[in-house]
Amino acid sequence: QAETKLRMYWWGSKERADRTFAANKLYTDKNKNVSIEGETLGWNDYWTKLATQVSGRNAPDLIQMDYRYIFEYARRGALLNFDPYMGKVLQIEDFGKEATDAGRVDNKLFGVNLGMNSMVTLVNRSVLDQLGFKAPTTETTWAQFAEMAAEITKKANRPGFFGVSDASGYEPEFEAFCRQRGKALYTADGKLAFTAEDAGAWFDMWDKMRQAKACVPPDVQALYKNSIDTSPVTLGKSAIDFAHSNQLVGFQALNKEKVGIAPLPNAGAGGKPGQYLKPSMLWSVSAQSKNPEEAVKIVNFFVASPEGAAAIGLERGVPASAKIRAALLPELDALGKETVDYISLMSKHVGALPPPPPKGAGEIESVLRRVSEEIAFGKVKIAEGAKKLVAEADDILSRG
């Protein structure tokens, strides 16, 4: 009978579950005194339950973390600081500083990178090919992109089909846009790092695209629910959308036509890199764990041991460890290869990891979305909307 029982908690698909259970089995077969109880849920339910469990002091030992939430949990002391284990139980030196620091909050390591990820321009290749367009490259500027999108709409000439989704409410793309202008979303001390002017420029750009019918109308975009199945590309309403590189597989599954990924447009000459590499997800360990050391060992098994890594494969993203990545590369399928290639390509074009977002960042994301909709539906003027965004964001930040 196992003396050490650990609970592991993650979201994701059946594929992920299968692989994770397999990896766990490998681990427990070798460590007979350990048992791992795996719990898996879909994304939406995952966070409610996690919050409840953490709040009830009954958090699972191993928690799959998202970049969006790690700050919230880490700053509130819910997660274990990995630093004491670094180099001992946790051997992830070969991740490189960037990939490791992606799991740092306020200079402490709370999450171990499970895979590298970046924003992408997601394109319906079949449509682009058919209409004679090329997917954006690292050279494409926002202006060219807008032009191309308008062209696509015109060329496709199908009612209800447009060049691109309306991304004016997408936070990652807005962030990239700000970074390209030399700004950011937040400063290191948790203040707003963009101005109403930046926001205005962003909204204005999208507004022009809307006028030009380059992007989908607001009532179509309004149905986007941050999920693959509601993406205008999946629904056949646009040729291009924005996403994250690890979502390529998911997109392809729901699309009959061939989809692909490309870099985000840039600001053109004098622009700064907007994209950055961030972890697709991370392993965290609960601060409440009774067996933190064992938990960290398991984390290590997943990200640094060849067997563990082999078991989970690329399903959670491209491993940060070069060693592991090299070992896994041969078994990649086409989509996996495309992803890995993209990450490699982008490594040269990305900027530094932004400072960790402050508390309230999640709420500001929803404000961005709402303001963008208000503008799109003509409820407020662009300048007004930009001011509103900044004002509300400031308010949220000051509330903490």
Add this chain to the structure above:
Amino acid sequence: MKSDAAAHVPGTPRRGAFGSLATHAVLIGVSLVMVYPLLWMIASSLKPDSEIFNSASIFPAHPNLSAYARGWYGLKVSFGKFFTNSAVIAVLAVIGNVMSCSLAAYAFARLRFRGRNFWFAIMLGTLMLPYHVTLIPQYVLFLNLGWVDTFLPLVVPKFLAADAFFIFLMVQFFRGIPRELDEAAIMDGCGPWRIYWKIMLPLAVPALATAAVFSFIWTWDDFFAPLIYLNDMESYTFQVGLRTFVDSSGQSDWSGLFAMSVVGLVPIFVMFIFFQRLLIDGIATTGMKR
């Protein structure tokens, strides 16, 4: 059911063939609107995922049943297990709700005691608080009781009449039962327990059946409580199992989800058909002069 013939009010002319045809036509029309989503779900379960979202036609181009097998065995634990778990919980919930709520309802409807109005107000009040805010305190409570990751948090509250909806429902129905029957039973030497058991319950069969149907269906359909309280996949309910299919951030097995959704409808639909037979003619008021 004898309903068809018997429910015809004697002496009223049977509606002309045309009239009833028209009624049926309307009803069938409405039925279509009602059934459409089910048809769509079934159709979707027969499509590959890539066809579900961007195909305009409801009919699958190449219907294929593989999603059912894939869905059923799709997770580490098969849906058979989830099915059993859900069934156990739902059946216990039905028993618990019908028993405990009818007891409380009887007290509210028929007994006069100090504090009745106060407790009745409290009972209604429990309907009003959104469960999200009591979730955490309740979670802590169940955790301290050692009930988390068992069926107890899902079942025990039903035996403690936590669902005020059913209490209120039964109160309304009990109040419709003539008091003279209680009085007759009192004269026959019955105490309140026997009146409750021998008079109220049999006469409130339609209400009890309604409560039973709803208990079963709602418990079956509930995902939030099992989601929160059950950790071990072996103990997942059907709905929680379904939820693990969909992960909006990444790859999901949509046709498997729809296939299992369809399968999950079967027991509640059967239960509904079964229980609705108990929605028989009210018998509460014959046998006396009024």
Add this chain to the structure above:
Amino acid sequence: MASVELRNIKKRFGDVEIIHNLDLRVEPGEFTVFVGPSGCGKSTLLRMIAGLEEITAGDMKIDGQLMNDVAAASRGIAMVFQSYALYPHMNVFKNMAFALETARFPKAEIEQRVRRAAQILQIEHLLQRKPKQLSGGQRQRVAIGRAIVRNPRIFLFDEPLSNLDAELRVQMRVEIAKLHRDLGTTMIYVTHDQVEAMTMADKIVVLRAGRIEQVGTPLALYNEPANQFVAGFIGNPKMNLLKAELADAGPGRALVNVAGKPIDVPRQLVEQHRGAVTFGIRPEHMELGGAGLTLGPARVQVVEQLGGETLIYAELADGQPLTLQMQGQKRVLPGETVEASFDPAQCHLFLPEGRSLC
């Protein structure tokens, strides 16, 4: 056997007082009949005795024990409801067996008692039916059956035979009387049927608007009604009550003027009085022709032939109505004039406020 004692009983529904300071004692084993006009409070009284209706004020004792706050179920009373109140979900057998099952009688005895009662009530063939499949009279018999299968301390019957045909009613009357004889149980019985009241009662209680007008044996009420109300209420057809003048009275006799006729009533008045009185004579105490006194010629208005008897509704010379009950089928036609005679010893005199003068 149990006595029932009501002392100073009041009943109020909201603001309306229905029973006013009522006092009554029912002796153990006595068969007491409540009669009174519709709505006078008979059922309410029974329900208070049964414990189904709260007693607003006053004491109710059974066998000397205060019962006001004793649960109905533990008073040991069986009751036949005016509205039957059959259990709609139980068949006739179950309806009747219910009280016995409640008291945990052995199955065999329940079976035997119910069958016996069903036999008495002639509803054996209906035992498997539900109440809604019964006729009105059958329902009423089940309601009786439900009470008589038991051995309570007290039986309460609220118009138990009102929906039965004459023949069945006689039979049931006999059966209830027999039950009373056999068990000796105290019985309180509400009826509107004069024959039932007269034949079954040890004691009749005449109620009116929540007050007792008179208590007594049937014949006492018939022969010596305490007041005009009781006189009119007991006896069917109703006693003729005529406006009269008491002209003079001496020991053992009184002289009254009725419809212009002086009549010498050979009775002792209980108090001194002169002037307006009410003169009462029962229809069955008058005969056509005959040798007694008469009230003068009367014009026949309506004749009712009941087969065994004939009722004649006539009008006296001064316009006052007079009812005559004749044996057999008399050939009298409306419009004729008849003269009826009577024995003045059978007359009654009442004060204007109603009290009997003799």
Add this chain to the structure above:
Amino acid sequence: MASVELRNIKKRFGDVEIIHNLDLRVEPGEFTVFVGPSGCGKSTLLRMIAGLEEITAGDMKIDGQLMNDVAAASRGIAMVFQSYALYPHMNVFKNMAFALETARFPKAEIEQRVRRAAQILQIEHLLQRKPKQLSGGQRQRVAIGRAIVRNPRIFLFDEPLSNLDAELRVQMRVEIAKLHRDLGTTMIYVTHDQVEAMTMADKIVVLRAGRIEQVGTPLALYNEPANQFVAGFIGNPKMNLLKAELADAGPGRALVNVAGKPIDVPRQLVEQHRGAVTFGIRPEHMELGGAGLTLGPARVQVVEQLGGETLIYAELADGQPLTLQMQGQKRVLPGETVEASFDPAQCHLFLPEGRSLC
């Protein structure tokens, strides 16, 4: 005024046939009374006429028009239910006004009619009450009121006076008779009260177990019952029916042996017969002493004093029971032997299968 015609009517509840091939014609404006033992099908028949109960087979016509499939609401019938069926959510006024409101009578007229009916029924002070606040008799009166405010083609009354006291019952009887006279509406009336049946009916229909036993005027039924059942059913107390031997019969006379006594009955037999017969004589046709024939000495078993009359239940020498009805309060005690005489012209003879022999 409307006629009602039932032809070959059958009613089945499930497997049980309740009404068997019944034929009946009620003339326009006629007052027809249904009598019969409890459960014989009276209410069912009324309900079929009203259209509340499906007619299993046969034709039902009103004014010659086939009604089987006409909705109850359009038959123009008012009915007083045996179970009252008052609307529990409406007060008394509303209950009575409902039909009028339905027919869109002007408000003032509704008000006036309801008040008038309430006055007749003596329930004016109850108009604002809900049914559950009424006594049994008050409810019954509301049920009557609900019917009589209307001017229907046909009135159906199902034991409308069963819960009223004697006085009220007489008044109501008179009022209904008056209504009948004034409106001339066809009325069908179910009652168990002999007096009601005899005094109100133009025509009495005697039912038994779903079949008509006899139809006729009240006195015809009383004097010439078609069979033993009718003889026993009409008349209260019930006719004495004694086992007898028909020894001989000639024109206008018959010789029967009853309780060992030869009796010469001066009646014309309708058919030839010898041997066992039933001999019938009504209690009210017998007198103590007297000059008529006698059945020999009888031992008194029970004596019932009704005030105006005395019922004596006795036993003949051969053990057959005999009931005697005497005028006044006779001092007879159980155990005594009495000898009663009768006029043989008032006797009845019945064949063993029941048919009347004379």
Add this chain to the structure above:
Amino acid sequence: MARKVLGHDAGAYLFLAPWLIGIFVLTVGPALGSLYLSFTRFDLITEPRFVGLANYTRIFTNDAKFLAAMKVTFTYVLLAVPLKLIFALSVAIVLNKGLRGLTVYRALFYLPSLLGGSVAIAVLWRKIFAKDGLFNDVLSTFGIDGVSWIGDPDYALYTLVVLSIWQFGSPMIIFLAGLRQIPQDLYEAASLDGASKRRQFWKITLPLLTPIIFFNAIIQTIEAFKAFTPAFIISEGTGGPVNSTLFYTLYLFQEAFSYFRMGYASALAWILLVIIACFTAVSFISARYWVHYEE
């Protein structure tokens, strides 16, 4: 009277025992807990910090989302509840007539309610009320050019009202059960009084069904105030487009679980409770004038 049946209150409390235990053990604690939390700042993880009335003050003085949520919720309650009840009642009445195939219809009509707020419904609803959805297809056969009902902030909420009406199964079943309790002989009396079916409905059925109508109205109102799942149909819980489907409980949920402000959410919950309680209290007072009870 019943007091006497039992001798004293204890008997009644015995019947209530399971419920009372439940109340005290399961409900009162957590409810009071949330009441306390409403006066604190609580981020789910660190200890709650008492802040007095700060949460309430902010809600009432400085919370645009609260106002938006109130507007959405009240609109929803005022539209969805009466329409759904009327629809449920109408169908129940039709189904109560004893038509052939009654059981089949009843089951079919209950189907949408069986599906609840499932993923399938969400996907489908969006498909049907999209600009190129089924609904607009139907409209276009009448020559009407529809908008994107579900994507337009001016209309999105109404599609959820429609959804709520469409899921009328539960009140329908309860109405059906209630209809079965009405004594048949009253219809007999009414038909002899010449009342048409329609009049019988208004004068007999409706008044005698009032206890059940009352029940359904109260329950549906409470449910509508607490509406949560429908918000996920359109916006996956964001309340969009432009807060047009920001239901009160959704806002509350966001505050609690997305933004880690359980204290604030608790204050929101208690305000909602007071609002619903007022509605309910008014209903109960009004019930004295229109609800008919048998006793």
